[in-house]
Amino acid sequence: MLVVMQSHATAPQIDRVVAVITAQGLTPHVLPGATRTAIGMTGNTAAVDPGLFEGLDGVEQAIRVTKPFKLASREMKKDDTRMTIAGVNVGPTTFTVVAGPCSCESEALVMRTAEFLVSKGVKLLRAGAFKPRTSPYAFQGMGLEGLKLLAKVREKTGVGIVTELMDTEYASAVEEAADVIQIGARNMQNFSLLKRVGKCRKPVLLKRGMSATLDEWLMAAEYILAGGNYDVILCERGVRTFADHSRNTLDLSVVPPAKALSHLPVFVDPSHGTGKWAYVPAMSLAALASGADGLLVEAHPEPDKALSDGPQTIDFPTLEKLLAQLRQVAPILGRTV
Amino acid sequence: MLVVMQSHATAPQIDRVVAVITAQGLTPHVLPGATRTAIGMTGNTAAVDPGLFEGLDGVEQAIRVTKPFKLASREMKKDDTRMTIAGVNVGPTTFTVVAGPCSCESEALVMRTAEFLVSKGVKLLRAGAFKPRTSPYAFQGMGLEGLKLLAKVREKTGVGIVTELMDTEYASAVEEAADVIQIGARNMQNFSLLKRVGKCRKPVLLKRGMSATLDEWLMAAEYILAGGNYDVILCERGVRTFADHSRNTLDLSVVPPAKALSHLPVFVDPSHGTGKWAYVPAMSLAALASGADGLLVEAHPEPDKALSDGPQTIDFPTLEKLLAQLRQVAPILGRTV
Amino acid sequence: MLVVMQSHATAPQIDRVVAVITAQGLTPHVLPGATRTAIGMTGNTAAVDPGLFEGLDGVEQAIRVTKPFKLASREMKKDDTRMTIAGVNVGPTTFTVVAGPCSCESEALVMRTAEFLVSKGVKLLRAGAFKPRTSPYAFQGMGLEGLKLLAKVREKTGVGIVTELMDTEYASAVEEAADVIQIGARNMQNFSLLKRVGKCRKPVLLKRGMSATLDEWLMAAEYILAGGNYDVILCERGVRTFADHSRNTLDLSVVPPAKALSHLPVFVDPSHGTGKWAYVPAMSLAALASGADGLLVEAHPEPDKALSDGPQTIDFPTLEKLLAQLRQVAPILGRTV
Amino acid sequence: MLVVMQSHATAPQIDRVVAVITAQGLTPHVLPGATRTAIGMTGNTAAVDPGLFEGLDGVEQAIRVTKPFKLASREMKKDDTRMTIAGVNVGPTTFTVVAGPCSCESEALVMRTAEFLVSKGVKLLRAGAFKPRTSPYAFQGMGLEGLKLLAKVREKTGVGIVTELMDTEYASAVEEAADVIQIGARNMQNFSLLKRVGKCRKPVLLKRGMSATLDEWLMAAEYILAGGNYDVILCERGVRTFADHSRNTLDLSVVPPAKALSHLPVFVDPSHGTGKWAYVPAMSLAALASGADGLLVEAHPEPDKALSDGPQTIDFPTLEKLLAQLRQVAPILGRTV
Structure with a gap:
């Protein structure tokens, strides 16, 4: 699961998402991008409910990552790593x-x-x-x-x-x-x-x-x-x-x-x-x-x-x-x- | 075996080499090059004696080809095929x-x-x-x-x-x-x-x-x-x-x-x-x-x-x-x- | 598609199935087995309608063959070829x-x-x-x-x-x-x-x-x-x-x-x-x-x-x-x- | 190099071979067999002189091991490991x-x-x-x-x-x-x-x-x-x-x-x-x-x-x-x- 923040999302809004992920027993990965921040999560053995995030302030979208690799995938991070x-x-x-x-x-x-x-x-x-x-x-x-x-x-x-x-x-x-x-x-x-x-x-x-x-x-x-x-x-x-x-x-x-x-x-x-x-x-x-x-x-x-x-x-x-x-x-x- | 002719070798000299190859029961392949002609031969089951060619007029050298492919090899034809x-x-x-x-x-x-x-x-x-x-x-x-x-x-x-x-x-x-x-x-x-x-x-x-x-x-x-x-x-x-x-x-x-x-x-x-x-x-x-x-x-x-x-x-x-x-x-x- | 005949199917009943297959522009393959005859067909580019066969006398079942190989498959012929x-x-x-x-x-x-x-x-x-x-x-x-x-x-x-x-x-x-x-x-x-x-x-x-x-x-x-x-x-x-x-x-x-x-x-x-x-x-x-x-x-x-x-x-x-x-x-x- | 001992070689004879190997800066490996003992050595970067061993009491033969693996090879140990x-x-x-x-x-x-x-x-x-x-x-x-x-x-x-x-x-x-x-x-x-x-x-x-x-x-x-x-x-x-x-x-x-x-x-x-x-x-x-x-x-x-x-x-x-x-x-x- 990847939580994509709105471009104007604030630090406290990001922290809130991180906290929700942690509360699920999962590991958050904050991935800053050129125009927006996204937050990946790993550690889940079953599908995570997007509803946990979609109502939160500053969240644009929660996307399922289909590949077995998550953090390495383009789905989770669109921009080339530099x-x-x-x-x-x-x-x-x-x-x-x-x-x-x-x-x-x-x-x-x-x-x-x-x-x-x-x-x-x-x-x-x-x-x-x-x-x-x-x-x-x-x-x-x-x-x-x-x-x-x-x-x-x-x-x-x-x-x-x-x-x-x-x-x-x-x-x-x-x-x-x-x-x-x-x-x-x-x-x-x-x-x-x-x-x-x-x-x-x-x-x-x-x-x-x-x-x-x-x-x-x-x-x-x-x-x-x-x-x-x-x-x-x-x-x-x-x-x-x-x-x-x-x-x-x-x-x-x-x-x-x-x-x-x-x-x-x-x-x-x-x-x-x-x-x-x-x-x-x-x-x-x-x-x-x-x-x-x-x-x-x-x-x-x-x-x-x-x-x-x-x-x-x-x-x-x-x-x-x-x-x-x-x-x-x-x-x-x-x-x- | 490849018979390399001298750069000024004449057509009759080339024909003579071809005839010697044919007389051995082998197949000659005349390979014209930019500066000299070479004559390959195929069909031999054992090594051919270079002495058969080295004394002939117009012959520069008789070279053993070491690869299993002969006519396709650079040894036999140095210049790129065009x-x-x-x-x-x-x-x-x-x-x-x-x-x-x-x-x-x-x-x-x-x-x-x-x-x-x-x-x-x-x-x-x-x-x-x-x-x-x-x-x-x-x-x-x-x-x-x-x-x-x-x-x-x-x-x-x-x-x-x-x-x-x-x-x-x-x-x-x-x-x-x-x-x-x-x-x-x-x-x-x-x-x-x-x-x-x-x-x-x-x-x-x-x-x-x-x-x-x-x-x-x-x-x-x-x-x-x-x-x-x-x-x-x-x-x-x-x-x-x-x-x-x-x-x-x-x-x-x-x-x-x-x-x-x-x-x-x-x-x-x-x-x-x-x-x-x-x-x-x-x-x-x-x-x-x-x-x-x-x-x-x-x-x-x-x-x-x-x-x-x-x-x-x-x-x-x-x-x-x-x-x-x-x-x-x-x-x-x-x-x- | 494989048409499996009943164990007591008669020769005319088999011929009838063969005729229906041929009428579709397909090639029938009669495959006699130990207890029953089956009739394969090849040549179709799209799925064949099982309904063409299931109503015919002597037909037990019409089965879709899922493999790209048909006549070679166990689906079409269950018994080992001898x-x-x-x-x-x-x-x-x-x-x-x-x-x-x-x-x-x-x-x-x-x-x-x-x-x-x-x-x-x-x-x-x-x-x-x-x-x-x-x-x-x-x-x-x-x-x-x-x-x-x-x-x-x-x-x-x-x-x-x-x-x-x-x-x-x-x-x-x-x-x-x-x-x-x-x-x-x-x-x-x-x-x-x-x-x-x-x-x-x-x-x-x-x-x-x-x-x-x-x-x-x-x-x-x-x-x-x-x-x-x-x-x-x-x-x-x-x-x-x-x-x-x-x-x-x-x-x-x-x-x-x-x-x-x-x-x-x-x-x-x-x-x-x-x-x-x-x-x-x-x-x-x-x-x-x-x-x-x-x-x-x-x-x-x-x-x-x-x-x-x-x-x-x-x-x-x-x-x-x-x-x-x-x-x-x-x-x-x-x-x- | 593998030093094969005679079948009746004594412990002091084996020890002597081990000492000679060690003196060369190499590592000895004593390999007891059903009928005779052999002593392998590893660590050499160049060939070892067989003459170092062939004159010693109790030594049958000094054999060069041709494989890159030494101790794992049949050359060094003929009998199956049990x-x-x-x-x-x-x-x-x-x-x-x-x-x-x-x-x-x-x-x-x-x-x-x-x-x-x-x-x-x-x-x-x-x-x-x-x-x-x-x-x-x-x-x-x-x-x-x-x-x-x-x-x-x-x-x-x-x-x-x-x-x-x-x-x-x-x-x-x-x-x-x-x-x-x-x-x-x-x-x-x-x-x-x-x-x-x-x-x-x-x-x-x-x-x-x-x-x-x-x-x-x-x-x-x-x-x-x-x-x-x-x-x-x-x-x-x-x-x-x-x-x-x-x-x-x-x-x-x-x-x-x-x-x-x-x-x-x-x-x-x-x-x-x-x-x-x-x-x-x-x-x-x-x-x-x-x-x-x-x-x-x-x-x-x-x-x-x-x-x-x-x-x-x-x-x-x-x-x-x-x-x-x-x-x-x-x-x-x-x-x-």
Whole structure:
């Protein structure tokens, strides 16, 4: 159920609606919009009676939400979600590029990358301190040391940090170090972790699981939103199919329906999506053309020497050329890079 | 094995190589290039000795082809294949749009569509006279009557015709009526049909099968090329996956590797790929951005009234708007629409 | 619409119903059952009025069929379809084993295999004269010579022949040589071919396409049934998935729903399903346990020397041991091998 | 690297090998076998020199392990892993049935189920206290209360408990309450959780992820084994494919290769695998026939009233009939139920 307030509704009128929701044993979610406020509610096991709200002062309408995801749905929030991350505007009129190495390997590497990015106008750096690895014997990331290093790089260069959280134990540490907390594909349905980042006060980038349907992905986002963290970015990174020409099958066709069903921004990760650096620029441009709001791309000064994901990582000249092309195409689609 | 001739090689020198190949019981394929001629050979079950050719006059080099597909591979033909269809240049510097209704429904419909397309600068019309339908009880197309109708439309408007061939029985009729013979996804491995169109003298548009790997797709093309028809266009139209947000999963990430492994042009069909007209424009732009050479898109003056595929068919204003956007983006990528 | 006759309905009463159906421009299908006759009809584009039939003498009931497949559905025919092939009863109380080499390679091989099978109580031989091959350069089967050879083996050993038809051109030849006409997975939606075998008077074994849903598979069977050939055997042979531990993913879980939705017998091909001979016996037993009505298994006296499919082919001692196990398990499940 | 000791090797000889491994900075894993002891080692980033071990007293051979999974591989441990859980022998000569409701709903339900199971000779009960649910608004299980209830039921009936652990926070609680700790499909690559249960001293049942390859599954098991917990049971529960006739596609064909590559027991969950109770008995029998070592099946006295998974849950009479069939078939395959 969504209670839409009149455009001139007052704060006490809103409070009154909140109180009625709470009195029903439900959780209210106040969703301010450009021209009106709406108040969602979650926690009901049966249909809620619209009559409870329709007579109240300042209430325009009470609407049933038909999707299993509520707070993530366009039904409940019509306007695109916008957020500002380390000074970068994310939303429907921009195309946000996040770039950097797969993992924090050394301070020198991360600093060099951050400086390059900033010099090219890219203000968000991706780099993993905690790495989910298929093998228990593979490099698992620098851990807390990596977070410290990222904090240092942020302080020196002003770059915003996007980094992965793998378990609840390190949630506070990652929340502090990161400007965006990344949840990896393998953890998309790690519900304990989703609940935990719902309590964080940093935006969350939620990668799509390898075999997640669109509904399951939005339900995973709903776990975070329901916890009170409304700044969620969806990120497509390729799904598992029979196809063997790429590491995963990058499903760009999920972008238009994701944006139709949800108000959340949608990013694309063409590095994991293809697994081969040579295809990353073309798929990055295609991501922009498909309507995505941003890009998460692996870049490294010397991809051959990367400790992980080398084959899918582009080098700096390739990134620079890609940025130039993105900046030419974006305005045609009403966006700025 | 590929025998690369020197740039100044003479016709008799080429004939001599052809004769040596034939004497081995193999089939020669003379492949003229911009600066040199190369001669492929097929039919060998074991490795061919390069020494047979390397001593001959005019021979530069004899190269082993490592892929299971030979004539379709970049190893054998480095330059992109170009073709001219009804006056339209298909190749690496153009982006070819083919549009029209799923099926020939009536002369009025097809004529109206063709006139609209021509007025907007689109010179190739798609429309099926023979329709592969899941149900034996569904409309199966107008058949030979449809072909006559298409011929009439071609004569009146000058539009080129792309239409599907479903069985060997009608191969001659379709070859005569069509400027491009389409082979549908369900027939991608109908080897008898592939062999038959290898004997046709019209270009063939070969749709990717619903669960075909890239190698299998190129091997299907190889059946056509091996028959002596070198004008094959590959067309991605979505593959079968678990994803349920679209009718099929449009695999744009196959475009860059297809173009890396093969010299054949690659088109994209976003209508079957998504199954929903609202997502067709975004995915069309993404196809262009991904490096595709053209588009096969379902368009109809009144999609709601189409006898088949209505939900995935765009109307004329949507097509017009899409064309405008494609024409803005294409030059940035070195192409003209 | 299905018109169910009373148990004592007379031939003239049945003829009358057939005449009414024909008068509507529809095609009647008389379906005799153990205790009553039913008459299906196909060809309607809109709902048929039950009132046309319910008043006629001998009519018990007129029932709407809700599935897109009609003649293939349990709604239209409640009893399991049974057929006798070369003296072998196929149906719900038997488990039919069909074995033999992937392809007819030589008379000696096929004769040796047939004699072995007959000596072990297996009365149906599989062997391909026409082979669908991914590569145009691979061995394409012995063709018509292979059919002659199969006819000779049948005459000498009394074994029944299951062999593949790949195109309409050879339909009559295969129909004559075969006791069962096999349609391969790649041709499951080759609708021209399906229509053609609908006119044949030999049972058809229809393999499931590599990415066919159960509904699509039953609709493909419907093409054959609608042509008037009611003896169709469905054959699961593995589907395309991301899994790489087997050549295809043998979907035994399709057996129970296929048998629930349809009255047609369901066989399983564990050789193509797994792609590895070592897993064939276990999956054969699992096929029996899952409720399948028979098995199509590749066997060869010397799998290492087979011209095709060697790695998935079992040798004779393995087949013999498997038969013994099947014969122990089958009676527990109410079947005889 | 695996150091195989001679059959008469002494404890001090084994200790010496352990010391040499430790001195290399690697982790030794002593693996006692029926006739000889072997000592695995993990932690090396490069190949280890066999010469370090081959001269030592009591050493038979030093073998390189070629798979990415080491402790999970048959190369390192030839004999099938056996374990005894609440008095039940799990291994190659038994077929273990674990049954019960999806979730602990009430003491009455769980007690009634446990009593029924024990009366039918089933000694292991499955029931979830913590439930991974797609929706944040769905019933999330009874949590710690559920664990208490399970402990009570175990004490009263003697049944062993299989229950899921979803996050590290409750690891100790679940370890204490459970006889087998279940890791769900969605957490198969929750590496923090895998590391944690590697420290537990109860067997772990590891469900295959929805789109996990066999290698990834075994690598996930490796995380647990590498932590020092050698009692891991693999459990196939269906994978994500395009097929829509069942909730997931139960991949029985993974059983033979899993058992070929690994010594760990493999169970099958036909309830999640099919999603429909009517298909559970057939697929349970097929699981046994495919070579699985056990079954995890959802059963409930009144499936219609279950709080979760009702449609895939069998009732008691169905379970009883299934047990009878399993007990008839198992001896033919050399197992007892």
